[in-house]
Amino acid sequence: MLAICFMLIGMIALGGYTRLTGSGLSIMDWRPITGMIPPLSHAEWERQFALYKTIPQYKILHDGFGLAGFQKIFWAEWIHRFWGRLMGFVLLLPLIWFAVTGVLSRRLTARLILFFVLGGLQGAIGWFMVASGFNPDSTAVAPVRLVLHLCCAFALYIAILWTALSARNPEPEFIPATPAVVRVHRLAWLVCCIVATTIIAGGFTAGTHAGFSYNTFPLMDGHLIPAGYARLHPFWLNWFQNIAAVQFDHRLLATCTAALIGGTIFLGLRTPQLGRPAQDALMLMGWMVLLQYALGVTTLLLVVPVWAGTVHQTCAALLLTTAIIVLHRLRGVGRV
Known part of the structure; x- marks a missing residue:
């Protein structure tokens, strides 16, 4: 759980970087499973770039910056999303092992399963935020949705951190x-x-x-x-x-x-x-x-x-x- 907390802090840092570099809208489709695989061919890169060219952010902020410029912001957003998926594996795989071997109590197991579900929901909220930047009159995501995504990330972080500290020192x-x-x-x-x-x-x-x-x-x-x-x-x-x-x-x-x-x-x-x-x-x-x-x-x-x-x-x-x-x-x- 402490490792997941460390990864969540990294996720928050990556989120700040993607926001400041304008990278968050570079991936135009949300594929929870297959999205783990980045473009592997020039044709796929061109397809992703063509999608990005359809939104106002490209036309107003990045018009003419070419495929190389697009790849730079794409990788920032891809790493941010990949890091989130990686955290899911870091939580789920040990959870299954510890639950099967009887190390965890039922209460703690249930809480960790809830964290996993909330982590997946956070990914959906992230896409809900990103989708607000595709509007014809927008070059960035809606501030309210950005804050919602940020608050949910911190709320999940607090819950996992408190659980980890309590597991480490169960008796106050x-x-x-x-x-x-x-x-x-x-x-x-x-x-x-x-x-x-x-x-x-x-x-x-x-x-x-x-x-x-x-x-x-x-x-x-x-x-x-x-x-x-x-x-x-x-x-x-x-x-x-x-x-x-x-x-x-x-x-x-x-x-x-x-x-x-x-x-x-x-x-x-x-x-x-x-x-x-x-x-x-x-x-x-x-x-x-x-x-x-x-x-x-x-x-x-x-x-x-x-x-x-x-x-x-x-x-x-x-x-x-x-x-x-x-x-x-x-x-x-x-x-x-």
Whole structure:
């Protein structure tokens, strides 16, 4: 399960790379089984390229870039899809072996089967996202579908990671439920929630290409709050469609996340009842949020180069990982 978590982080990184390079629409057909085999002949390459030429993205962004250019973006998307299929095998084959040999409990077996089914569903959601980019008036996938695909990936990752950590340490270490410990525990839950919300906001930032605007920090076009924040009506549309609002919200959430994690670490280190493992996890989370915040600012100031955007998305998964580890190590609060 930890190996699958590692592969999921790689999948999230590959997803960021395909999005930033505009590779996601290069494969025009969804073949869950035979799609594992890439084009093996020049005729098949030409067929795939001809399909790609029919969508607006090619005509507007890549017109005339030739078969070699198409092959470059095709391989990025193919590897992303192949990696997903490979994860299915890495989960299914050991699951069958361990279930047959009686190593796994029925409950854990059922949970792993559910993960396998949800992984297949995630592939279908990915195609649902990609299909939105084939519309005559579109050159990219719909932001809402992009965020849906991203959220499902992270939700599956959290479930598998928590299951893996619980299998590795099935008995939680008892932590006395003092007022200070309970306060830190509640803050850890809040940290997980705000990190997840910031990731969702980052998905909308990516989907609307908001990172290519207002490339200064901390001000946006000379203002702390951009002038056009509330230009759409009804107001809530600004959170999902208004580039100024989408980027500002992501900045604000990221700053609140860093501040909340800093406060949680401060209180946690002053609470010896938490124990060394939980405090070590808090410190790891602190270093991770500093790295992620710096990467976010760097990505913005450099106008979203592919390498920075990919690493930023990957580190979001790593930050969430540290937050889940903190919460998992505190699951013994008040238990006898």
